[in-house]
Ligand code: 5GP
């Protein structure tokens with residue numbers, strides 16, 4: 001429908017899914033994609049997204065909980081692959097402008113490889 005057409009043309013991460021914008025892809029599954037953040041905040045900083053456009057984690061959870069589960073399984077496997085699963089890592093969904101969400105195609109940040117403070121700043 002018109003929403004998905006708008007997403008495909010305007011959304012940066014839809015363009016990574018389609019290959020129109022290059023990315024350093026680290027994992028691919030049927031319905032999800034993992035690639036390195038262009039501005040990494042830790043030695044491991046990978047973004048995991050559903051191939052399908054959903055604006056944020058709440059909307060994805062409501063529309064397709066199985067797809068959210070796949071994003072989380074892929075996020076965990078990224079941590080395993082990167083060698084940070086044992087020592088500890090973080091999975092973050094920034095949601096909305098005040099939380100710093102800048103790309104409105106849902107993405108899990110997988111962050112690790114250094115000490116992570118709590119609460120975050
Ligand atoms: P947000 O701030 O929405 O939670 O996260 C968006 C993330 O996307 C940021 O960490 C930012 O560095 C990353 N990012 C923005 N543009 C690109 C890009 O073109 N390629 C990649 N790989 N990451 C990007």
Ligand code: ZN
Pocket residue numbers: 007008011012013014015052053054104105
């Ligand atoms: Zn998108």
